[in-house]
Amino acid sequence: MNTSDYLLANAKDGVLAFVTKDFSVTYLLFKSICASLVIELKNRNIRSGDRVAILGKNSPFWAAAYLAILKINAIAVPLSTMLSADNCERNLTFVDCKFLFVDKSLYAKYSGICQKIEYFCLDNSLLQTENVQWKFSGSAMKVNRDAALLFTSGTTARPRAVRITHRNIQANTESIIQYLDLSAAERLMTVLPFFYCYGTSLLHTHLRVSGTLVISNTFAYPETVLDLMEATNCTGFAGVPSTYQALLRNSTFPRRKLPYLKKIQQAGGKLYNELLKELINSHPLAKVYVMYGQTEATARLSYLPPELLSSKLGSIGKGIPGVTLSVVRESGEPIQTGEIGEIVAIGDNISPGYLNDPDASREKFSNGLLFTGDMATVDEDGYIYIVDRKSDFIKSYGHRVSSYEIEACVLQIPDVIAAAAVGVPDEYAGEMIKVFVVLRNNSILKTENILEHCRSHLARYMLPKEITIATTLPMNAHGKVIKSELKKMGGPY
Amino acid sequence: MQTIQEKLRIFIAQNILFSQNGFPYDDETSFLENGIVDSASVIELVLFIEEQYGISVKDSEVVPQNFDSIQNLSRYITRKTQDV
Numbered sequence: 001m002n003t004s005d006y007l008l009a010n011a012k013d014g015v016l017a018f019v020t021k022d023f024s025v026t027y028l029l030f031k032s033i034c035a036s037l038v039i040e041l042k043n044r045n046i047r048s049g050d051r052v053a054i055l056g057k058n059s060p061f062w063a064a065a066y067l068a069i070l071k072i073n074a075i076a077v078p079l080s081t082m083l084s085a086d087n088c089e090r091n092l093t094f095v096d097c098k099f100l101f102v103d104k105s106l107y108a109k110y111s112g113i114c115q116k117i118e119y120f121c122l123d124n125s126l127l128q129t130e131n132v133q134w135k136f137s138g139s140a141m142k143v144n145r146d147a148a149l150l151f152t153s154g155t156t157a158r159p160r161a162v163r164i165t166h167r168n169i170q171a172n173t174e175s176i177i178q179y180l181d182l183s184a185a186e187r188l189m190t191v192l193p194f195f196y197c198y199g200t201s202l203l204h205t206h207l208r209v210s211g212t213l214v215i216s217n218t219f220a221y222p223e224t225v226l227d228l229m230e231a232t233n234c235t236g237f238a239g240v241p242s243t244y245q246a247l248l249r250n251s252t253f254p255r256r257k258l259p260y261l262k263k264i265q266q267a268g269g270k271l272y273n274e275l276l277k278e279l280i281n282s283h284p285l286a287k288v289y290v291m292y293g294q295t296e297a298t299a300r301l302s303y304l305p306p307e308l309l310s311s312k313l314g315s316i317g318k319g320i321p322g323v324t325l326s327v328v329r330e331s332g333e334p335i336q337t338g339e340i341g342e343i344v345a346i347g348d349n350i351s352p353g354y355l356n357d358p359d360a361s362r363e364k365f366s367n368g369l370l371f372t373g374d375m376a377t378v379d380e381d382g383y384i385y386i387v388d389r390k391s392d393f394i395k396s397y398g399h400r401v402s403s404y405e406i407e408a409c410v411l412q413i414p415d416v417i418a419a420a421a422v423g424v425p426d427e428y429a430g431e432m433i434k435v436f437v438v439l440r441n442n443s444i445l446k447t448e449n450i451l452e453h454c455r456s457h458l459a460r461y462m463l464p465k466e467i468t469i470a471t472t473l474p475m476n477a478h479g480k481v482i483k484s485e486l487k488k489m490g491g492p493y
Numbered sequence: 494m495q496t497i498q499e500k501l502r503i504f505i506a507q508n509i510l511f512s513q514n515g516f517p518y519d520d521e522t523s524f525l526e527n528g529i530v531d532s533a534s535v536i537e538l539v540l541f542i543e544e545q546y547g548i549s550v551k552d553s554e555v556v557p558q559n560f561d562s563i564q565n566l567s568r569y570i571t572r573k574t575q576d577v
Contacts, residue, residue, distance in 0.1 A: 081528075105526070218525055220535045223556045246532055252553050441539060442549060471540055472533035 003147050003166045004034070004071040005136050007173075007207040015184060017207070018060040019214045019232055021224075023127060025060040027210060031134035033060065033126050037068035037101075040120055044099060048073035051095045051149065055079045055088065055110060056103030057217045058194050061122035063203055065101040066194070070166075073141070074098075076148040077161075078195035080477040081106065089113050094159045095149055095355060143167035149355055150197055152295045161355040162197075162295045171348035172298040173204040175320045179303050180263065180289060186211035187260075188236040189229045191219040191243065196478045198268050201299035202238055219243070222251035226258075233260040240268030240479040242418070244279055249417045249440055254282040267291040267300070269480055270386060270404055272411045273314055280309060292316035292386070296370055298349040301325060302384065315383040316376075323347035327376050327384060340377055340387050345370040392483060394423030395430045397461040403483075406464065409457045410435060410450060415443040420473055420481045421464065435464040436473060436486055445469075497567040504541055505563075509534045520563040535560060542566070548573040 001009075011017070013028035025033075046052060052069045054076060056062045069076040077095050079088060081103075088110060092100070097117060102110060104123035147169055149161040176182075188206055190213045192199035206213050214232045218224040229237070239247070244266060247253040264279065264286050271279070271290070280288050287306035293299050302325055304317030319325040326334050327341040335341035350370045353361035364371055375393070376386045388402040395401070406421040418438040423431030439445055447467040454463055474485040495503075502516035509530065510516070524530040530538070538560060539550050548570070559569035 109528070218557070220525055220530050220532045221556050221560065222532075223553055242532070250536065250552055250555075438536075441543065471537050475533065 001143075001170070002071060002073070002137055002141050003169050004067040006170055007067060007204060008034070008134060009136070010184075010208060010210045012184060012210045015210050016212045017210075018063070019187075019212060020059070021216070021228060023124070025127070028131075029127070029129065030060060030064060032129045032132045033064040034067045034071070035132040035134045036126075036129050037064050037120075038071050039132070041068055041072055041074065041099070044118060044120075046072065046074055046099050049145075050074045050098040051077050052099045052101065053077040053079050053092055053095075053097045054101045054195070055081065055106060056101070056122055057081055057105075058190060058199070058215045059103070059122065060215075061126050062101075062103075062194055063207070063213075064126070065120075065122060066203070067207075070147055073145065075146050078148065078150060078200065080151070080195050081193070082477040085110055085112055089116075091151060091159050091161075092117065095161060141166065143170070144352070146352075148200075150195075150200070150295050158357075160357065160360065162351050163353055163355055164298055164351055168298040168349050168351060169204060171322055172201065172300055173208050175322050175349070176201060176205050176300055177209055178321050179305075180205070180265070182206070182209045182211060184210040186236055186263075187214055187232060187234045188212070188238065189214050189216065189225065189232075189234040190238065191216055191225055192238055192240065192268075192479075193477065197293070197295040197299045198238070198240065198478070219246075222246055222253065226251065226253060226256055229258060229261070230256065234258075235260050236263040236265065237261065238265040238267075241266070241271045241275070242475060242479040242481075244271055244275060245417050248275060248278050248282065254278070258283055259285075261286045264288045265291060267293060268478060272404075272408045274408070274411050276309075276313065290316065292374075294372060296351050296364060296372075297323075297345060297347070298351065300349070301343075301345050301347075301372070304383075308383075312379075312381075312383045315379070315385050318382060318384065319345070319347070323349060325384060327378050335378065337378065337380060340375050342390065343372040343374045343376050343384065343386070345372060392422075394421065394433055396423065396433055397429050399459075399461045401433065401462050406433065406435060406454070406458065406462055409454055410437060412457070413445065413450065413453055415440045415445045416450075418473055418481075420483060420486055422483050422486045424487055426465070429461075429465075432465045433463065434466045434468070434486070436468050436470050436489075438470055438473060497570050498563050500545065501563050501566055505529070505538075508537060508541075516563070518563075520567075522562055523557070524561050525557065530561075538566070542570055546570050546574055 011027040016024050017027045017030040018025040052074050054065050100119040104121040143166040146163050147166045148164045152160045216225045291303040293301040302317045324346050373390045376384050392403045403421040407419045410419040421435045426432035474482045506512045506516040
């Protein structure tokens with residue numbers, strides 16, 4: 001089935017599809033907006049297989065553009081709104097983009113690009129769209145064709161675009177809906193960008209169940225998000241570790257009642273046990289789902305059932321329905337208990353590869369297997385625990401040190417909001433351990449206190465040589481700390 | 494003596510916009526709507542005004558009415574320093 005038809009198949013006309021601070025959009029209106037943008041694309045001669053980019057903050061119009069592109073079997077290319085105009089243009093050229101949907105509010109920043117490519121401005125005027133029929137197509141389609149190209153968050157010299165097929169989207173969406181037990185009653189506070197695979201998965205899953213997405217683009221001021229959650233009785237929230245760090249340690253979230261909040265989702269990196277426990281205890285009536293995935297898997301690979309949070313704290317769980325995860329040695333054999341290996345995945349959500357990058361594709365994907373680049377152990381019940389990214393291990397005095405372990409230790413200190421451990425070349429140690437920390441407002445904690453804490457908890461070869469207190473950590477558009485930038489830093493950041 | 498607005502314009506230009514050419518917007522311009530701030534830069538602003546003006550910013554006070562423009566920030570700082 002065409003993915004847009006698939007996503008709108010259960011839509012209940014009278015139910016709210018999107019809510020913002022200023023307006024709401026029912027599924028009836030949303031379908032009309034989607035249908036009108038399909039007409040727009042056809043009028044501009046956009047054909048099946050053409051790449052069409054979307055450049056905007058989360059909005060019903062972004063979502064409608066996305067569905068319109070998929071409806072005509074063109075290929076959607078969501079772009080990060082944090083890109084400079086040059087990098088944006090580079091990405092557009094890389095995918096050979098034919099057309100661009102751009103937020104009117106971003107037009108000024110990207111006006112140079114708009115001189116070079118045909119575009120359509122998305123703004124509130126689309127709310128006035130007259131009733132346009134959304135026509136469901138009865139015919140089958142080739143589900144293995146590309147539906148979208150998602151740029152990864154990894155820092156590489158050239159852009160890396162993951163090919164996501166219609167089958168990938170539908171398989172991952174079905175699976176996520178199943179384990180999260182989503183229904184039309186969901187009202188999800190959405191702060192994660194749609195151009196990031198985790199954000200796109202929120203869009204896919206909630207449209208498919210005819211749920212409501214409450215959109216806020218003002219997480220820079222967390223209180224505004226919390227106010228809107230209260231006002232709209234949100235039943236769900238999805239965040240990455242930095243979202244929860246901010247909510248738990250820099251906002252009134254732990255003190256807000258939020259009686260309707262039933263499901264809290266966390267993915268996009270490791271939320272350390274201390275913070276995870278704080279999250280669980282902040283709203284005990286809500287279920288916390290710890291999840292794991294990557295863009296190359298459409299979004300999701302595993303989840304931990306909430307009831308196992310205490311017995312399996314720190315685990316990413318097991319494969320989601322339809323996905324098989326194993327942890328293997330270099331040789332490809334499964335590891336034994338106590339060993340560390342790489343997580344590999346197989347399932348209908350695995351991307352066919354990177355656009356125009358056969359070498360990188362060959363390395364990452366092999367015989368239908370996805371080599372995730374994440375190193376893990378497995379317990380006797382088959383639950384997976386990530387130890388570190390393959391590339392983030394620090395080689396200190398002959399030992400392979402997990403940066404996660406150091407970070408988790410430092411995060412035990414209540415005044416620490418965020419921590420990142422990196423290795424930099426050192427004559428004696430091989431790599432010297434440097435830790436960057438961000439402290440709570442008004443904290444009087446000193447680097448000596450942090451080192452003292454590490455000394456009482458970590459082995460000698462795991463002790464940081466240098467601790468830097470920073471006001472912030474460099475992060476990419478997906479909320480992930482850019483460790484390669486920290487490695488380059490000399491003095492205090 | 495620099496006014497609060499002048500100090501804020503310099504700080505934001507240098508530390509958030511990384512510009513040597515001053516703050517290019519007027520005092521009423523919304524930081525958020527113009528992509529001037531994100532979560533990280535709001536935190537930097539909080540730390541800056543706490544240090545500069547010796548005030549203690551509560552989490553619940555980090556809202557657009559207090560923080561989202563030179564004008565709003567300056568009013569907030571004035572109010573807080575008078576309360577102390």
